[in-house]
Amino acid sequence: MTEVKNKMRKIAYIVFVLVAISACRDKDEMPCDVPTGCDSYAPIGENYNLNLPFYAPEPLIPTDNPMKVNSVILGRHLFWDKRLSGDNTMSCGTCHSPSTAFSDSSPTSVGIDGIFGTRNAMALVNLVFQPIVMWDGRQPDLEAQSGAPVEDPIEMHETWSNVISKLETDTMYQRMFTDAYGSQCMDKERATKSIAQFVRTMNSFNAKYDRVIYGPEQFTSLEQLGLDIWNDEGGSPPAVPMGQEGADCFHCHSLATEIFTDFQFHNNGLDSVFTDLGQGGITGNPNQYGRFKTPTLRNIEYSAPYMHDGRFNTLEEVVEHYNSGGHPSATVDPFMKFTVGGLQLTEQKKAGLVAFLKALSDPEFITNPEFQDPF
Ligand code: HEC
Ligand code: HEC
Structure with missing residues (x-):
């Protein structure tokens, strides 16, 4: 008897989940655990001028992430925001610090749990021109690399959904995401696209x-x-x-x-x-x-x-x-x-x-x- 009841419960639960998923698909604004994403990922507003000298190589900018002033501003804030790490003590800038050309003075970097990685943090210089990302080339682009350190257990050791929960209530970010993408919806894709844009502005031609x-x-x-x-x-x-x-x-x-x-x-x-x-x-x-x-x-x-x-x-x-x-x-x-x-x-x-x-x-x-x- 209890076996039959359990089976019925299971079926009822599956039906409930299926209905919930289809309801979420139907109604855009419905609050729902099934991630529907933001309405748009196209950065908006004034174009960002990279101001490169005539002899600079050809910049590599993905067509779905054109350089925009507001997106770069958002990216800069995220790059420096310690809330991107599990214990709110570490930002991208902790390992990529300005005085060392946005690299780390330690031979290998240490993450929030005190664990050392095996590689030297790379200087973030003129990356807009470089098709290879990371010492071993394991990331396809700067967008992907902007997401990875957050989830790396020996770096920032956090989840993107936690990061977003921490930032969502901040009115500064509500405004910045709206300025950059047209709505205050926040998620990993919007955040990492903006960080990648900021990194693409870090160019040096005045030596x-x-x-x-x-x-x-x-x-x-x-x-x-x-x-x-x-x-x-x-x-x-x-x-x-x-x-x-x-x-x-x-x-x-x-x-x-x-x-x-x-x-x-x-x-x-x-x-x-x-x-x-x-x-x-x-x-x-x-x-x-x-x-x-x-x-x-x-x-x-x-x-x-x-x-x-x-x-x-x-x-x-x-x-x-x-x-x-x-x-x-x-x-x-x-x-x-x-x-x-x-x-x-x-x-x-x-x-x-x-x-x-x-x-x-x-x-x-x-x-x-x-x-x-x-x-
Ligand atoms: C704990 C230290 C640490 C933190 C925090 C960190 N990085 Fe790094 N970063 C590294 C190390 C180490 C490498 C080289 C790793 C490798 O090649 O295996 C690297 C490599 C990179 C590269 C590749 C550069 C190149 O020349 O190919 C980019 C871009 C980058 N990091 C951006 C970021 C961004 C954006 C953040 C924040 C979201 C961040 N990093 C946070 C240590 C860190
Ligand atoms: C065969 C190709 C090659 C030649 C030739 C070469 N390099 Fe390199 N260089 C590399 C590579 C690849 C790396 C990174 C290697 C690594 O870290 O494993 C590197 C790293 C470096 C670095 C350290 C960069 C950093 O960010 O840590 C310096 C400085 C450097 N090279 C200078 C020179 C100088 C000076 C010469 C000539 C005497 C030279 N290289 C010749 C390929 C080369």
């Missing part, structure tokens, strides 16, 4: 490098030496027939892109045995083990420590890594062709590379009031 190449300033002789050998092949003839006794940086950190990356993955010889598989860890392809995104080098002076695990503290150590040739492995990049013997750069040339790297610093970028914590 000494720009003022020399496209303006009247001059490099010091040391900086000029660094630039010259940047673009020269390594090795000296006759041992290396095409050798130019240079530093060979240009193959991967290409000057032509203006942001000193070739938008590719490479294994730059950090290890012979990989503790982190990088791109290969995502794709499962052994030919991609130990390969990581070539990062931009703009503002590199500020974003120590260096590499995906923050293993080098200074630019001098980085230069010494390349000078030594690094470590051979099955996937080491062909452009790291001096893994045996090294580049054998003189002390003067090594100092030149460091001086040139520092000419990519843009103090106005890291102090730009538009990017700072608005709270």
Whole structure:
């Protein structure tokens, strides 16, 4: 008898759920547990002008998330809002801090529960041009990456539905979501689209490098030496027939892109045995083990420590890594062709590379009031 009753209850419950779902579909305004989403995800209002110099690469902006002034403002507030984390102590800006070019001075970042991740927080610089997101490229775009840290158990350790409940009652956000999307409905998609837009505004083209190449300033002789050998092949003839006794940086950190990356993955010889598989860890392809995104080098002076695990503290150590040739492995990049013997750069040339790297610093970028914590 009780068995029959239980069965009846179950059927009644299923019927109730089905009716509830179809009722929600019928009536837009009906309050309901079944998520129906917001009415629109198209950012509205005045266009945001990225103000890029003529030589900047082509910005990558998804057609369904055009840059708008109000959406960028909303994104900036969300980026800096600690309510995005489980215990309300951590914002995106905690790990991506202005003074370190929006990266973290700790080799690997620590989340709200005191647990360290395994990677160095990346500097958020000129991402609007970069098709690869993350050291291993695991995120398809900045929209996806703006959602992930919130739910990452060793980063912000929160759920988006909790975040939205925390923000929903805040009249400032009610106004900002209305200004950005036409209604005060809040959800993960609206929030992450706006954060992605804010990150796309974080662009840097006012380094000494720009003022020399496209303006009247001059490099010091040391900086000029660094630039010259940047673009020269390594090795000296006759041992290396095409050798130019240079530093060979240009193959991967290409000057032509203006942001000193070739938008590719490479294994730059950090290890012979990989503790982190990088791109290969995502794709499962052994030919991609130990390969990581070539990062931009703009503002590199500020974003120590260096590499995906923050293993080098200074630019001098980085230069010494390349000078030594690094470590051979099955996937080491062909452009790291001096893994045996090294580049054998003189002390003067090594100092030149460091001086040139520092000419990519843009103090106005890291102090730009538009990017700072608005709270
Ligand atoms: C606990 C520290 C931490 C917090 C909080 C954090 N990040 Fe990060 N972020 C990292 C680390 C570490 C990486 C590199 C991870 C990797 O590649 O595996 C990263 C990478 C990124 C990248 C990729 C950059 C590139 O060059 O490809 C973006 C974009 C980014 N974070 C944006 C955000 C946003 C937006 C938030 C807030 C919603 C946020 N991060 C919160 C630590 C953090
Ligand atoms: C084979 C391609 C390649 C060559 C050649 C190359 N790099 Fe790199 N570089 C990379 C990659 C890939 C990374 C990130 C590697 C990682 O973290 O695992 C990197 C990282 C760096 C970093 C640290 C960036 C950061 O945000 O932590 C600096 C600085 C740097 N390179 C400078 C140079 C200089 C100077 C040269 C020439 C002497 C050079 N690179 C040559 C591919 C290359």
